[in-house]
Amino acid sequence: MSPPTFHRILIANRGEVAARVARTCDRLGITPVFAVSEADREAPYTRGRDRGRDVVVLGPARAAASYLDPVRVVQAAVQTRCTALHPGWGFLSENPLLASLCAQHGVTFIGPPPHVMALMGTKSPAKRAMRAAGLDVIPGSDGPLPSAAVARRVADQVGYPVLLKAESGGGGRGMRIARAAGEIEAAFADAQAEARAAFGDDRVYLERLIEGGRHVEIQIFADRHGNVIHVGERDCTVQRNHQKLIEESPSPVLDATLRARTLERAVAAARAIGYVGAGTMELLLDGDTPPADAQARQPGAGPSNHRGALRFMEMNTRLQVEHTVSEQRSGLDLVELQIEAAAGHRLRLRQDDVRLDGHVLECRINAEDPHAGFKPSPGRITRWRLPDAQDGAIRVDTHVEEGYVVPPHYDSLLCKVIARGATRDEAIERMLRALGELICEGVATTTPLHQQVLRSDAFRHHRYDTRTVPGWPQDPNH
Amino acid sequence: MTAAAPGGGGAGSGGRRHGPTLVAGLGAHPDPHPALDWIVMCSPGVGWWRASVAPGQLVEPGQLLGELTVLGVVIRVVAPAGARGRVVADADQGRAIAAQAGNPLLTLARGDAAIEGATAAHGAVATTAAAGLTIRAPSSGRFYGRPAPGKPAFVSAGDVIRDGHTVCLLEVMKTFHRVTYGGDGLPPQARVVSVAVADEADVNRGDVLLDLEAVS
Numbered sequence: 001m002s003p004p005t006f007h008r009i010l011i012a013n014r015g016e017v018a019a020r021v022a023r024t025c026d027r028l029g030i031t032p033v034f035a036v037s038e039a040d041r042e043a044p045y046t047r048g049r050d051r052g053r054d055v056v057v058l059g060p061a062r063a064a065a066s067y068l069d070p071v072r073v074v075q076a077a078v079q080t081r082c083t084a085l086h087p088g089w090g091f092l093s094e095n096p097l098l099a100s101l102c103a104q105h106g107v108t109f110i111g112p113p114p115h116v117m118a119l120m121g122t123k124s125p126a127k128r129a130m131r132a133a134g135l136d137v138i139p140g141s142d143g144p145l146p147s148a149a150v151a152r153r154v155a156d157q158v159g160y161p162v163l164l165k166a167e168s169g170g171g172g173r174g175m176r177i178a179r180a181a182g183e184i185e186a187a188f189a190d191a192q193a194e195a196r197a198a199f200g201d202d203r204v205y206l207e208r209l210i211e212g213g214r215h216v217e218i219q220i221f222a223d224r225h226g227n228v229i230h231v232g233e234r235d236c237t238v239q240r241n242h243q244k245l246i247e248e249s250p251s252p253v254l255d256a257t258l259r260a261r262t263l264e265r266a267v268a269a270a271r272a273i274g275y276v277g278a279g280t281m282e283l284l285l286d287g288d289t290p291p292a293d294a295q296a297r298q299p300g301a302g303p304s305n306h307r308g309a310l311r312f313m314e315m316n317t318r319l320q321v322e323h324t325v326s327e328q329r330s331g332l333d334l335v336e337l338q339i340e341a342a343a344g345h346r347l348r349l350r351q352d353d354v355r356l357d358g359h360v361l362e363c364r365i366n367a368e369d370p371h372a373g374f375k376p377s378p379g380r381i382t383r384w385r386l387p388d389a390q391d392g393a394i395r396v397d398t399h400v401e402e403g404y405v406v407p408p409h410y411d412s413l414l415c416k417v418i419a420r421g422a423t424r425d426e427a428i429e430r431m432l433r434a435l436g437e438l439i440c441e442g443v444a445t446t447t448p449l450h451q452q453v454l455r456s457d458a459f460r461h462h463r464y465d466t467r468t469v470p471g472w473p474q475d476p477n478h
Numbered sequence: 479m480t481a482a483a484p485g486g487g488g489a490g491s492g493g494r495r496h497g498p499t500l501v502a503g504l505g506a507h508p509d510p511h512p513a514l515d516w517i518v519m520c521s522p523g524v525g526w527w528r529a530s531v532a533p534g535q536l537v538e539p540g541q542l543l544g545e546l547t548v549l550g551v552v553i554r555v556v557a558p559a560g561a562r563g564r565v566v567a568d569a570d571q572g573r574a575i576a577a578q579a580g581n582p583l584l585t586l587a588r589g590d591a592a593i594e595g596a597t598a599a600h601g602a603v604a605t606t607a608a609a610g611l612t613i614r615a616p617s618s619g620r621f622y623g624r625p626a627p628g629k630p631a632f633v634s635a636g637d638v639i640r641d642g643h644t645v646c647l648l649e650v651m652k653t654f655h656r657v658t659y660g661g662d663g664l665p666p667q668a669r670v671v672s673v674a675v676a677d678e679a680d681v682n683r684g685d686v687l688l689d690l691e692a693v694s
Contacts (some may be wrong), residue, residue: 038580057578059523066579075548076524079576105549 005343006084006108008054010035010077012098013088014067016413019045019399021086022053024335035076037066039407045399056080061409067091070098077107084108084342086335090411093318094121110342112276112317119273120315123167124205130281130312133269135262138284138311140207148188151206155184158208164188166195167203174198177209212465214285215239216251216310218266219326221337222275223347228267231326231334232356233259238453239466240374245446246453247322248361249329252424253462254285254310262310267351269312277341278323278334280316285309321364324397324418328360359424361431363454366412369444370472377444378408386415387437393420394434406443414445428454497551501558502543505582515588517561519543520580525553527577529584533656534644535565537586544584546577555583563588566656585655611668611690615681616657619650623677631677633670638693640667645688648681657687665692 008031011018018034022045025032033054034046039061046055056076058066066072070092077085085107087093093111096118102109111117120126124143131137141154144167155162155178164187166174174195176187188204196202219231235251236244251259266281286308323334332354341347368374384402387394398415400406406414417434421427435451449472453459456471464470503520521527525546531537539559546553563586577583615621623646624631632644639645641660648655659668668690675687 041580056524057580059579065523071549071551072524072579076578078549079524079526101549 005339005345006030006082008033008080008082008084009110009339010056010073010080010082010085010107011088012067012073012077012085013091013093014040014043014410015399016397016415017088017090018043020397021088021335024333024339026052028336028339030339033077033080033082035067035073037061037063037409039409043399044401044404054080061407063091063409070095070101073098074101074105074107077102078105082107084110084339086110086338087318089318089320094316096121108342110277110338112279113274116273116275117317120279120317121168123165123169123314126315127312129273130269130315133272134265135269135281135283135312136309138207138210138313141205144203144205145188148185151188151204152181152184154206156181158206161209161211163207163209164191164204165207166191166199166201167205168199168201169195170199174204210284210286210311212286212467213308214251214253215244215466216254216283216285217320218263218281218283219323219334220266220270220275220279220281221334221341221347222270222277222279223341224276224344225346226271227347227350228271228275229347229349229351229354230263230267231330231332231354233263234322234325236322237464237466238459238469240469244322244364245469246361246363246450247325248359248424248427249325250356250359251285258308258310275317277317278319278338280318280320282313282316283310284313286311321413321416322362324395324416325360325362328395328418328420329356329358330354331357358420358422359427360418360420361424361427362416362418363431363435363450364416364446365414365438365440365450366446367406367414367443368412368446370446370449372444374446375444376408376412378406378412379443380405381414381440382442383439384441385437385439387417387434390419390430390434393430394418395420396434396438400440414440414443425460428460495551497548497553499554499556500546502555502561502583503580504558504561505580507585515563516566517563517586517588518582519557519561519584519586521546521577521583522555523548523553523577523579525577526574527555527581527583528574531565531584533565536563537565537584538562547574561586611664611692612674612686613645613657613659613688613690615648615683615685615687617648617650617655618683619648619655619681621675621677621679621681621687622647622649623673623675631673633673633688635670635672637670638667639670639690667693669693 009025010033011021012035022032031052035056035058041057058072058076085102092098096114099109099114127137139158145151161177161179164176174191176191178184178187191204192202214237216233216235218233222228232249233251234247234249236247238246327334367377369377381404386396395418396415400414419427419431421430432454435447453471458464458470500522503522505518505520507516507518525548527546529544531543537557539557539561541557543555543557546555566585566587632646639659643659645657645659671689671691673688675681
């Protein structure tokens with residue numbers, strides 16, 4: 001019998017996120033209280049008050065007046081007698097103000113301490129902390145730049161092309177590329193203006209632009225007692241406009257020595273900054289397109305001894321959409337670990353207890369039309385059938401059911417399909433079977449894109465980086 | 479952000495801290511009545527709600543309805559445009575209650591004398607029977623003969639009541655509605671013969687609540 005945690009947890013999120021967190025709450029006998037906007041008050045997951053679920057309405061559909069308002073969210077937790085709050089991912093999950101308000105009002109925030117969130121939320125201090133902890137970082141300025149003239153001096157040192165980035169940025173905004181000294185001034189001014197408009201902070205820093213890299217990230221977990229483990233890495237290189245489409249673990253191209261060294265240093269770095277809970281170090285695997293012999297190798301023949309550096313980009317101080325990939329490889333429930341860590345428990349497993357088996361792939365199925373420029377496709381789902389579980393090899397995380405209306409106010413994720421196999425090829429084959437069985441009518445989905453990617457030679461033979469979607473024609477504006 | 483400045487909302491600070499003023503939303507009445515033109519005002523957010531208007535009070539657009547306390551910050555909630563009428567319902571007067579966005583806070587009867595006029599205009603509510611007068615329930619709900627437990631009854635047998643006198647409260651879908659005597663076709667005053675319903679009994683629309691007789 002494990003020690004007690006919480007009776008009621010406020011879930012400050014919606015959709016697939018809320019459904020995912022609630023599933024663990026149900027299993028642990030905790031009442032999940034869904035803080036919803038008026039647009040989501042009838043969402044399928046909010047049902048079941050008779051079986052220990054509850055709902056509190058925050059405000060209008062507009063996220064700024066509901067899901068993004070930390071004051072409303074914490075008040076909702078207090079007045080519904082929740083003693084803990086799970087922020088999920090997206091919305092306020094990386095907002096230190098929410099964590100501080102929780103602390104002030106006696107609600108346990110399920111996440112890291114506010115000062116660690118603040119440290120990792122600003123790019124330069126995060127980078128400095130990671131470099132001090134032994135991780136490689138992308139060369140660039142030591143903190144925000146006071147002027148375009150200083151930017152040019154730094155750029156001359158690190159070498160062109162360079163990327164000017166917003167200190168408080170994210171989501172691809174507040175970024176400008178300068179390919180030569182003459183472009184610095186305009187790029188600096190544009191990045192500054194965009195950063196001011198988007199984030200209310202016009203500080204800009206500079207990094208060498210690494211083109212053609214792969215996105216690799218490390219799942220970290222820490223308790224409040226200084227115990228830190230990793231749950232392996234994930235490769236999220238298949239992206240479109242900085243939006244991840246497919247995630248997998250292990251990374252099919254990462255050199256074993258580099259993997260082991262980086263995992264170890266990421267754990268040390270998390271311990272050094274006093275991290276608590278689930279977090280992800282995002283890294284860039286540089287080096288240009290894979291070696292020419294990659295084409296000759298057998299698909300799925302294992303790590304290709306990819307040479308290059310794995311450099312820290314940023315740390316996400318929350319669980320991520322694709323945490324499911326690590327769960328399916330390790331058999332762990334990361335939401336359960338989060339709840340236990342927030343309650344002050346010691347981690348119940350050491351690094352040696354974490355077993356990472358086989359190969360896992362995840363496809364994010366969005367309500368977007370891949371044949372019409374990925375136009376969002378809200379509306380009513382008239383028919384909905386989930387694929388066969390294939391003896392537990394397939395997991396589907398979703399909040400959708402037949403008749404559900406995808407609201408136009410929020411993101412377009414319908415479900416995540418996660419497939420496990422002994423090898424990458426087996427996971428791909430199982431995924432293709434599952435995607436073929438998934439039925440969704442009424443809205444357009446990105447399923448055809450995933451099928452095309454998974455079948456492509458480029459994907460099977462690792463001939464892609466973050467700039468191109470393997471097996472999919474390039475966007476005309478790219 | 480609705481209420482506090484960043485870093486705000488702290489409990490335990492001295493004095494009351496005020497946030498911006500918010501306008502109540504307009505909602506539909508859960509049990510519409512053809513004769514009663516109800517305006518339901520809804521909470522604009524989450525918080526501890528305390529009404530500052532009393533049943534019977536006349537409310538105009540922009541008028542303060544009450545306060546919503548959100549993480550220790552007091553937000554004034556005012557009546558929206560078009561909300562003009564008399565307060566007929568108040569779920570829990572005086573005590574702060576937990577309100578969610580969209581929860582009904584107050585109900586107004588449109589105009590000055592909507593309920594009085596309605597009782598007379600519709601025979602279902604007040605009828606002049608051969609043997610005397612009756613007041614019937616304008617809606618299904620729970621009958622309350624007194625304003626609060628332990629308080630004197632609104633009316634007792636033998637009382638003489640006049641236009642506007644409160645006869646009872648009806649709780650309909652968690653909101654309280656005041657039923658008053660008066661209107662066209664009714665004598666200006668009447669004597670209560672009997673209260674036909676036990677306190678806190680559930681009644682159906684049209685049930686006799688009071689038997690009356692005219693007095694000159």
